[in-house]
Amino acid sequence: MRIEMKPYLLSQDPDKFREVSFEYTLKHSSGASFSVINLGALITKIMVPDRFGQLADIELGHKDLDTYILNPSWHGITVGRSANRIKGATFEIDGERYHISQNEGDNNLHSGSPGFHDTFWKGTVLSESEGQDFLNHTHIDSKQEIEGEAVLFEMISPDGAAGFPGNLKAQVFYAWGKDKTLIIVFTAETDKKTVFAPTNHSYFNLESHDAGSVKDHLLWINASRITKKAQDNVPDGTYLDVTGTPFDFQKPDYVGKSMNDSHPQLACSKGMDQNYCLDNNGHADIPSAYLYDPKTGRKMEMLTNFPGVQIYTGNHLLACPSKNDGTYEAYSGICLEAQMYPDAVNHSEFPDAIIQPGERKCYFTGYRFSVENCL
Structure with a gap:
C-alpha cells in the first residue's frame, strides 16, 4: 500500500521546518496503520484493531511538533547513539577516555545533544520491493515479508557529536510486515570505533493511548535474569535471577504486580525500569516478549535480535x-525497548556495544499485532 505523506509543522512558526518535517503514514491491508516523522525518526501514532475490529491509537505521544521538540519523556523517539545510561557519563575506547554530558545526576541518559532524538532525519519512501531488498541485505535472522511502501530515515552524526568519537552514518527503516509486524531496523557505519546502541522509546497502552493505567495488561518476557542496578539506575555488572521475584514474567502476569512493590530495584525508580537479558539468542523470528490487554484482546509481540529489553512502566509520566490537550500520568504506558545492555561500553562482560570501522551493524525490532480472546 502507498504511504500518505504530509507536512508536519510547528503551530507557532509553520515555515521554520517546512522543508524537512513530514509525517509518513504506513497502512496495512488489515486496516492497521502507523505514522512516523523526520524529527527523531519517531513514531507518532499506531492504529490497530481490537477483537471487534475497532481501531484505536495505542501509542502515547504529543499533539504537535512543538511539543515533540521538547519531548521530555522521549515519546516514540529513536534514541542514540547510545540508549539508556552510561555511568559517570564517561567511557574508554582503545585507551582514550571520552566524556559526554552528565544529564541525569553524574550519569548520562540517552546520549545527550545533539543526538538521534533532536535531529531532523532525511526521509525517503521506498517501494515494496526496495524495502524488501533493504531488509534482505541486513542479513538479520528474520523471514519478514514487507507489505507496501517503506520509509528509510538517514543522518550523519559527526565526529565529536555529544562527545562521541567517529563520523557515524545511521539509518532507521520502517515498514509493515505481511503478518502485521511493525518493523524497525537500525543500521550504522563509522570511520572510527564508537558506540552504537540505539532503541525506540515508544510507550504503549493497548486499550488506547489515553485509557489510563496499564496495570491490568498481561506481560510475558523470555528472560530468566535481569542486570542488577545500583540506586542511580545504572547496572553494577552483576545479574539477578527473576524467578519468584516481582520481575518474574516468565509466565504471563499483570504489569501492576511490579508497580508498587518495595523491592529495592523497583523503589529506586518508583516502578519498573529494568533491563531484561533475553534468552532468544538473537533470533529475530522468535518472540522475546509480549503484551496483552484482556479488555480489548489486543496483543503485541516483540521480536528482536538485540540482547536485552528495557521494561519501563512510565513511572515519571507526571502531567x-x-x-488530546490532556495529560498522561504515571503508569499510563509501558515501554518495551529492545536494546544493548545499559552501560555496556563500560562492561566487557556485557554484549559488545562497539561498532568498528568497515563494519555495518544492523539491529531489528518488530512489534507484531494480533487479537486474542483470551490467553
Missing part, C-alpha cells in the same frame, strides 16, 4: 502533555 505529561498528551495528544
Whole structure:
C-alpha cells in the first residue's frame, strides 16, 4: 500500500521546518496503520484493531511538533547513539577516555545533544520491493515479508557529536510486515570505533493511548535474569535471577504486580525500569516478549535480535502533555525497548556495544499485532 505523506509543522512558526518535517503514514491491508516523522525518526501514532475490529491509537505521544521538540519523556523517539545510561557519563575506547554530558545526576541518559532524538532525519519512501531488498541485505535472522511502501530515515552524526568519537552514518527503516509486524531496523557505519546502541522509546497502552493505567495488561518476557542496578539506575555488572521475584514474567502476569512493590530495584525508580537479558539468542523470528490487554484482546509481540529489553512502566509520566490537550500520568504506558545492555561500553562482560570501522551493524525490532480472546 502507498504511504500518505504530509507536512508536519510547528503551530507557532509553520515555515521554520517546512522543508524537512513530514509525517509518513504506513497502512496495512488489515486496516492497521502507523505514522512516523523526520524529527527523531519517531513514531507518532499506531492504529490497530481490537477483537471487534475497532481501531484505536495505542501509542502515547504529543499533539504537535512543538511539543515533540521538547519531548521530555522521549515519546516514540529513536534514541542514540547510545540508549539508556552510561555511568559517570564517561567511557574508554582503545585507551582514550571520552566524556559526554552528565544529564541525569553524574550519569548520562540517552546520549545527550545533539543526538538521534533532536535531529531532523532525511526521509525517503521506498517501494515494496526496495524495502524488501533493504531488509534482505541486513542479513538479520528474520523471514519478514514487507507489505507496501517503506520509509528509510538517514543522518550523519559527526565526529565529536555529544562527545562521541567517529563520523557515524545511521539509518532507521520502517515498514509493515505481511503478518502485521511493525518493523524497525537500525543500521550504522563509522570511520572510527564508537558506540552504537540505539532503541525506540515508544510507550504503549493497548486499550488506547489515553485509557489510563496499564496495570491490568498481561506481560510475558523470555528472560530468566535481569542486570542488577545500583540506586542511580545504572547496572553494577552483576545479574539477578527473576524467578519468584516481582520481575518474574516468565509466565504471563499483570504489569501492576511490579508497580508498587518495595523491592529495592523497583523503589529506586518508583516502578519498573529494568533491563531484561533475553534468552532468544538473537533470533529475530522468535518472540522475546509480549503484551496483552484482556479488555480489548489486543496483543503485541516483540521480536528482536538485540540482547536485552528495557521494561519501563512510565513511572515519571507526571502531567505529561498528551495528544488530546490532556495529560498522561504515571503508569499510563509501558515501554518495551529492545536494546544493548545499559552501560555496556563500560562492561566487557556485557554484549559488545562497539561498532568498528568497515563494519555495518544492523539491529531489528518488530512489534507484531494480533487479537486474542483470551490467553
